[in-house]
Amino acid sequence: MSDEMFTATLLKLRTEMAGIRRRVEELASRPSMVRARASADAAELRQIELALSRATDEDDVIAALSSPSLYNSDARKRIAALRQQWSGEGPDVEDILDDGDLVAYQDWDSGGPGAGAGRVSVYEYDGAYYGMHDAGLEGPFTSFAEAASSVGLYVERDATRKIWPPEASAESSKPGGAEVDDIRPRERADEAFVFRGTRMEGPDVDITSLAGLDLTEAEQEMLWDAVNERDLLLSCPCVTEIEEDTIDDAPGLSDSYYRYEATSREDLIKELREAIQEILHGR
Numbered sequence: 001m002s003d004e005m006f007t008a009t010l011l012k013l014r015t016e017m018a019g020i021r022r023r024v025e026e027l028a029s030r031p032s033m034v035r036a037r038a039s040a041d042a043a044e045l046r047q048i049e050l051a052l053s054r055a056t057d058e059d060d061v062i063a064a065l066s067s068p069s070l071y072n073s074d075a076r077k078r079i080a081a082l083r084q085q086w087s088g089e090g091p092d093v094e095d096i097l098d099d100g101d102l103v104a105y106q107d108w109d110s111g112g113p114g115a116g117a118g119r120v121s122v123y124e125y126d127g128a129y130y131g132m133h134d135a136g137l138e139g140p141f142t143s144f145a146e147a148a149s150s151v152g153l154y155v156e157r158d159a160t161r162k163i164w165p166p167e168a169s170a171e172s173s174k175p176g177g178a179e180v181d182d183i184r185p186r187e188r189a190d191e192a193f194v195f196r197g198t199r200m201e202g203p204d205v206d207i208t209s210l211a212g213l214d215l216t217e218a219e220q221e222m223l224w225d226a227v228n229e230r231d232l233l234l235s236c237p238c239v240t241e242i243e244e245d246t247i248d249d250a251p252g253l254s255d256s257y258y259r260y261e262a263t264s265r266e267d268l269i270k271e272l273r274e275a276i277q278e279i280l281h282g283r
Contacts (some may be wrong), residue, residue, distance in 0.1 A: 006057070006058070008250065010052065010055060010061065011097040011145075013061065013082060013086075014052050014053065014091030016050060016078075016082065016142060017045065017049050017079075017082075017240075019044045019047060019281055020075050020078055020079070020126050021042060021046065021049065021242070021269060022040050022262050023040045023074075024041045024042045024045060024072055025073055025076070028041075028042050028265050036238065037071040037072070037200060037201070038071075038072065040071065041070045041071055041072050042077060043140055044068060044070060045068075045075070046067065048064055048065065048079070048091065051064035052064050053202045055116055058086060059251045062083060062087050063082040063153035064088050065079055065082055065086065066083065069198065070153075071201065072201055074105070074127070074201075074204050075130070075246060077123075077126060077127020077129075078127055078128075079144055080127060080128070080148040081126075081127050081129075081140045081141070081142050082142055082278045084128060085140055085142075090139070091125060091126065091138055093132075093136075093186050096107065096123050096126070096130055096132075096137070097123070099125065100123040100126075100130070101123060101124045102121060102122060102123055102124035103122050103123065103124050103129075103144065103222070104121065104122040104144070104148060104153055104163075104164060104165060105119055105120065105122070105153070105162075105163075105164055106119065106121075106151075106153050106154075106160060106162070106163045106164075107160075107161045107162045107163075108120075108157065108159040108160050108161055109118050109159055109161050110158075110159040111159075118133075119132075119136050120132065120133045120152065120153055121133075121149040121151070121153075122144060122147045122148055122151070122153060124144075124162050125127065125222040126242065128140035128142065129142070129144050129146065129147035130147060131151035131153070132151065133146070133151045137152060138150035153187050166181065174229060192261050192262065192263060192264065192269075193261075193262040193263075193264055193265040193268055194259065194260065194261050195259075195260075196244075196257065196258060196259050196260065197229075197230065197257075197260060198256060198257050198258065199230070199255055199256040199258070200255045201255075202228065202229035203230065203233060203258075203260060205231055207221070207229055207232060207233070207272060208223075208276070210268070210269060210272065211269055211272040211273045212271065213276060213277075214267065215280075219280055220278070222280060223276060223280060225278055226279050230235065230258075232272070232276070233260060233272075235275050236262070236267075236268060236271035236272060237271065237276060238240075238262045238263040238267040238268055238271055239260055239261070239262050239263045239265070239268065239271075240257040240260070240262075241258050241260055242258060242260075243256055243257070244257045244258060245258050261270060
């Protein structure tokens with residue numbers, strides 16, 4: 001990697017790290033049981049950012065990203081994906097296909113003989129995204145948008161037969177490297193909406209953003225004073241909580257890991273909005 005490319009790539013990495021830290025700092029500002037752990041995570045993330053600011057080569061970057069002892073599982077997985085990008089390490093294709101989640105695909109068929117049909121797809125595996133096509137594997141990427149762009153998932157051609165999920169911005173569908181930062185996997189209306197969380201950190205989705213509510217700081221404080229994120233989710237009839245694992249390493253370090261299944265994304269949004277409005281306004 002040339003000095004110019006290293007500098008540019010490192011700058012992008014530091015921007016991503018700042019975004020991870022800001023998300024954790026939001027958790028640290030909430031009046032909840034996760035505040036102490038989120039504050040500790042934010043302090044460690046600032047140390048990683050400091051180490052990256054002093055990095056002079058790829059080995060320095062890999063060392064800075066190695067084995068962070070973070071409580072926040074999402075932040076930990078995203079940093080692991082970043083480290084994979086820099087080190088070139090990663091899982092086998094078979095592991096991704098067997099244990100990963102298919103989050104988007106495009107089927108194509110040219111109608112011609114031989115290899116005239118196929119699929120490009122995006123998988124999520126262990127906190128990272130991977131693009132799949134006939135030529136092999138692309139990734140890891142820290143965002144769905146990058147993985148989708150790597151295989152041209154939202155570029156429609158004459159041979160395109162189906163794109164799922166179908167919703168992408170008009171700009172992101174343009175060939176030639178148009179902006180794709182706003183592309184996100186979306187579930188079909190009739191499909192279950194699945195995500196995960198822990199007892200200490202709560203669900204790994206932003207509940208108020210998912211509900212489409214732009215709450216003031218005072219409303220946020222009122223909401224989280226009245227209920228925690230897990231209990232708010234479980235107040236929705238469409239949600240089922242499944243305990244997947246429990247860790248009890250030492251006093252104060254125990255946690256439970258959950259899988260949440262909503263009958264559909266639309267059902268969850270509707271019920272979350274109703275539950276939040278009931279807490280804030282009694283209606």
